Amino acid sequence: xxxxxxxxxxxxxxxxWAKDELSDLKGHQKDDLVSGGEGxxxxxxxxxxxxxxxxxxxxxxxxxxxxxxxxxxxxxxxPLSVHENVETRGIVRYYDNNNFYREPVVHGDxxxxxxxxAELRAADxxxxxxxGPYSLFSLATDEHYGDEAAFLDAIxxxxxxxxxxFPPVETLFLLEPSLVVDxxxxxxxxxxxxxxxxxxxxxxxxxxxxxxxxSIPEKPYAHLMDADVEAIxxxxxxxxxxxxxxxxxxxxKDDIALGVVDGQNTRVERPEEIAExxxxxxxxxxxxxxxTVYATPNTELFYLPTNRTKDKxxxxxxxxxxxxx
Amino acid sequence: MSPDGxxxxxxxxxxxxxxxxxxxxxTVVGSYPKPKWLNxxxxxxxxxxxxxxxxxxxxxxxxAARLITDEHVRSGLDVVVDGxxxxxxMVEYFADRIDGxxxxxxxxxxxxNYFDKPSVADEVRYDEPWLVDEFExxxxxxxxxxxxxxxxxxxxxxxxxxxxYDDEAELAYELADLVNEEINALVAAGARYIQIDEPALATxxxxxxxxxxxxEHIADGVPEDVRLGLHVCYGDYSRIYPEILDMPVHEYDLExxxxxxxxxxxxxxxxxDKDLALGVVDVHTADVxxxxxxxxxxxxxxxxxxxxxxxxxxxxGVKLLPREAAYRKMENMVQxxxxxxxxxxxxxVDVGYAGE
Numbered sequence: 001x002x003x004x005x006x007x008x009x010x011x012x013x014x015x016x017w018a019k020d021e022l023s024d025l026k027g028h029q030k031d032d033l034v035s036g037g038e039g040x041x042x043x044x045x046x047x048x049x050x051x052x053x054x055x056x057x058x059x060x061x062x063x064x065x066x067x068x069x070x071x072x073x074x075x076x077x078x079p080l081s082v083h084e085n086v087e088t089r090g091i092v093r094y095y096d097n098n099n100f101y102r103e104p105v106v107h108g109d110x111x112x113x114x115x116x117x118a119e120l121r122a123a124d125x126x127x128x129x130x131x132g133p134y135s136l137f138s139l140a141t142d143e144h145y146g147d148e149a150a151f152l153d154a155i156x157x158x159x160x161x162x163x164x165x166f167p168p169v170e171t172l173f174l175l176e177p178s179l180v181v182d183x184x185x186x187x188x189x190x191x192x193x194x195x196x197x198x199x200x201x202x203x204x205x206x207x208x209x210x211x212x213x214x215s216i217p218e219k220p221y222a223h224l225m226d227a228d229v230e231a232i233x234x235x236x237x238x239x240x241x242x243x244x245x246x247x248x249x250x251x252x253k254d255d256i257a258l259g260v261v262d263g264q265n266t267r268v269e270r271p272e273e274i275a276e277x278x279x280x281x282x283x284x285x286x287x288x289x290x291x292t293v294y295a296t297p298n299t300e301l302f303y304l305p306t307n308r309t310k311d312k313x314x315x316x317x318x319x320x321x322x323x324x325x
Numbered sequence: 326m327s328p329d330g331x332x333x334x335x336x337x338x339x340x341x342x343x344x345x346x347x348x349x350x351x352t353v354v355g356s357y358p359k360p361k362w363l364n365x366x367x368x369x370x371x372x373x374x375x376x377x378x379x380x381x382x383x384x385x386x387x388x389a390a391r392l393i394t395d396e397h398v399r400s401g402l403d404v405v406v407d408g409x410x411x412x413x414x415m416v417e418y419f420a421d422r423i424d425g426x427x428x429x430x431x432x433x434x435x436x437x438n439y440f441d442k443p444s445v446a447d448e449v450r451y452d453e454p455w456l457v458d459e460f461e462x463x464x465x466x467x468x469x470x471x472x473x474x475x476x477x478x479x480x481x482x483x484x485x486x487x488x489x490y491d492d493e494a495e496l497a498y499e500l501a502d503l504v505n506e507e508i509n510a511l512v513a514a515g516a517r518y519i520q521i522d523e524p525a526l527a528t529x530x531x532x533x534x535x536x537x538x539x540x541e542h543i544a545d546g547v548p549e550d551v552r553l554g555l556h557v558c559y560g561d562y563s564r565i566y567p568e569i570l571d572m573p574v575h576e577y578d579l580e581x582x583x584x585x586x587x588x589x590x591x592x593x594x595x596x597x598d599k600d601l602a603l604g605v606v607d608v609h610t611a612d613v614x615x616x617x618x619x620x621x622x623x624x625x626x627x628x629x630x631x632x633x634x635x636x637x638x639x640x641x642g643v644k645l646l647p648r649e650a651a652y653r654k655m656e657n658m659v660q661x662x663x664x665x666x667x668x669x670x671x672x673x674v675d676v677g678y679a680g681e
Contacts (some may be wrong), residue, residue, distance in 0.1 A: 013432065013433065014433075016430060016431065019431060019437065019439055022437060023437035026437060027437070028436065028437055028438055029436075030436065032436070032437070033436045033437075046332040071552060072437050073437075093528070094435075096528055096529060097528075098434065098483075098484060098528060099433065099434060099435060100434065100435035101435065248614070264486075265486050265487065266429055266446075266486040266488055267444075267488035268484070294347055302432070302433050303432060303433075304432065305429035305430035305431065305432055306430055307429055307430060307444070308429055
């Protein structure tokens, strides 16, 4: 019997009132962004935002609740942006989007900050979100560890230490778009998979390695299958053929995450459309019965305006209910 | 048209009293810092409790457009714009005037900087003129030739949510037809210099063929003496050159000063056979470049094209600079161009094409 759980990869858009309030409180320049030492007023506002984002998810009827990552001004680079041994420099492009983050430059040892676990504790979330180690490694610049393998290891150890401090959650989503967009080369692909193992081993929760903006090339995918995680996530919005190919050729884990709602388009999917997409994937792999299917938007959600974000959460929850596998 | 296919659309902009034999056309990309009082006027117009209505705002916009056009004239530019005083943002402004677009609310660009990214919810259609009033107003307040910058269809498509069309290319081609319609209206109103802005090409340079196809739609039926330019900025030009030379435009306006001309070599092979509008001042620093350093930047352009094909311009729109810095950059840029022209007349410049 397959259980279908509606969830999201986090990084929600700020409610519109908070966009105004936080930009007034913090400012518009790069030095004004979250670096871990926010004042009381800013902290309080983020607390209100956290409550509202949880309400959106509960009202929609999602099965897994995330904290919302509203403080992640630098998107997936956030866990490094708040680290004392990391300097945030110029504004650089965030993947192939018209979005930008501050380049995090690591100039000292990376030890746990407790930043993400504090957020989780404040939210009573059932699902944690972290950047995957390979993606965080790809987004960052190293001026301390000296070689790429050592830097990737250090990032993995750092994320593992963050995750170790998490309160109990059901699921940990590791977001790994770089495995698709900037795939690891020979040798590096095996290390990327080992780095994921390092982080996954730090938690008792189910771990989902979620990928998007296409499908992972074959070799890194084959290595990813060696990682000891419960599920891999696929982007069925941007590349259903490539995703199905990987699953058919190399198999996948007993659980699976399916990106079936477009996180970068305001068109709201109908619940039956979402259910059909999930059933379609299941039809493509008759040999496999999944224990758990995580139905999710393909990408983070901050690309969307708030009205459509909420509409999509509702459609996702309703669509997941309709699935018959 | 000359034997090599080159069309001279440039000499029509040479002022009658131009002081030198050589002529380096000086202009700007388009946007300019808005006067603070204009932003205040917009706030007042949005506040229902205030006795400041749309007619008052219209007057304020006219005043701002007149003021900034004058500022361009005073700096000595050969071709001016109104600093895009009436445009709130380069996509929103157009989406607001095209049928089929709707707005759902702001989305993040970075940090607490947001953009009211529109959605294409239905077939896009030409409804009302976009820029004809702006152009007619500007030409009414100056004797100088006026350039019209228009956000290109590829950028309008990429920086929108596409709910309606099968893919972004299809949307871009439909929008290109609307841009063509607008250009025809502008040409009928007397416009002779139109610049298509495609900053989105920097994000996805592999889409240059889509931009090329859009420009075919845009240029269709436009009279040969109307100068068409393409502005691109902050990208890896090696991924779009030399392919862009095949696009049906006369001039390419490129940001190069910000990268200290590290990409200049890209344009040497094969040779650049169109007009080059070279960015010679950086719009991301408020430090005003000296006339001497701008002159050095201008001569970099002579490594790519001969003087009669060189336009001198800032890297990009200057709207994020303090207004004083924006003005002084233009003033120094014009002075630098005039000095280089005089040196060319005197045979004192021997860089690249100038030395031949």
